[in-house]
Amino acid sequence: MPLYLTDDQVMLRDSAREFMAAEGSIAKQYRKYRDMNCKDGFGHGLWKQFAEIGFTGILVDEADGGVGLGHVEAGIVLEEVGRNLTPSPFLITAVAVVEALRDTRHRERWYPGILAGDTVAALAIDEGSKHRPESIAMIAERSGNGFRLSGRKQFVVQGASADFFVVAAATPDGLTLFAVEKGVKGLEVEGVRLADASIGARLEFDRVELDADAVIGEVGQGGPLLHRVLNAGRVGAASELVGVGSAATGMTVDYLKQRKQFGRLIGEFQVLQHRAAHLYSELEIARAATLKAQQLLDEDADEADMMVSVAKAKAGSASALAVREGVQMHGGIGMTDEYDIGLYMKRDRVLSELFGDAAYHADRVARLNDY
Incomplete structure (x- = not known):
């Protein structure tokens, strides 16, 4: 399958991007709930909006009241969540837990609340x-x-x-x-x-x-089921990491075009241009690996298991590089709370550990290939 989005998936991406930028922005969500020391860390009102748009039902079959799409579409939403650092239960509740309840009687108990944005679940x-x-x-x-x-x-x-x-x-x-x-x-x-x-x-x-x-x-018989749940969570986290890394890189490139030293824009220095180009290429590889893993999961292909770990490892390493380079190229202000770039580094650290870090998945790929 080609490593690009269909026309319908592009429409979903554009819709998700517009929604997250307007309603799930850092100022409107992340900073607001952090600064008020919210016990949940996210806004239930936004979670209801996720439901109204249909995001909470992306992986729920149409027969159960959902949209009946796949991991590619869930990943599209998650990349925009990562791009805006939008605090939301989407990854755990609407992706991992929905996958856990699929084909079980528990979906009758819990799916309606998830679809309505009234229920939050945890693994x-x-x-x-x-x-x-x-x-x-x-x-x-x-x-x-x-x-x-x-x-x-x-x-x-x-x-x-x-x-x-x-x-x-x-x-x-x-x-x-x-x-x-x-x-x-x-x-x-x-x-x-x-x-x-x-x-x-x-x-x-x-x-x-x-x-x-x-x-x-x-x-x-929970082993195979847990394995399926973790694969859904891992590839979802990889998508969010790609969003985190992409936003951090975009923010850094914008800063290189504005900041002057020695009477010149720092983006004119070749060494910084090389570093920015390296970031771009690493993130594109991570995005491609993640999309391939999602496609294979949706096809229930045998190769999906290994590709999920490839995606999580690559997205984790690429995002970590993006946020580190971003903070460094911003200079001292990159570590201040006034600038958002440091917030991306913090989100990267949590996402990288969630469902296994890059080292865990690199080792898993090696073992799956009998090394």
């Missing part, structure tokens, strides 16, 4: 300082007709605002995913402000009792 997967889904230690023991969950989760994005959690735990039969509603007895949620001012959470499960209906999919 409770990670337990340590790094993303290691292959080493989940949280235990779900059999208890009557259900299960008893004990353990801890952290780096749960939007966990403090979530109406329910998709939780991965080890059962005697293998890995199992559970839908756990907020407020259940024995669950403690501690909100934590992350580097980019978004809110994550640490979860403590103290013998949390769940009935059998809480199981997502089949008991002991």
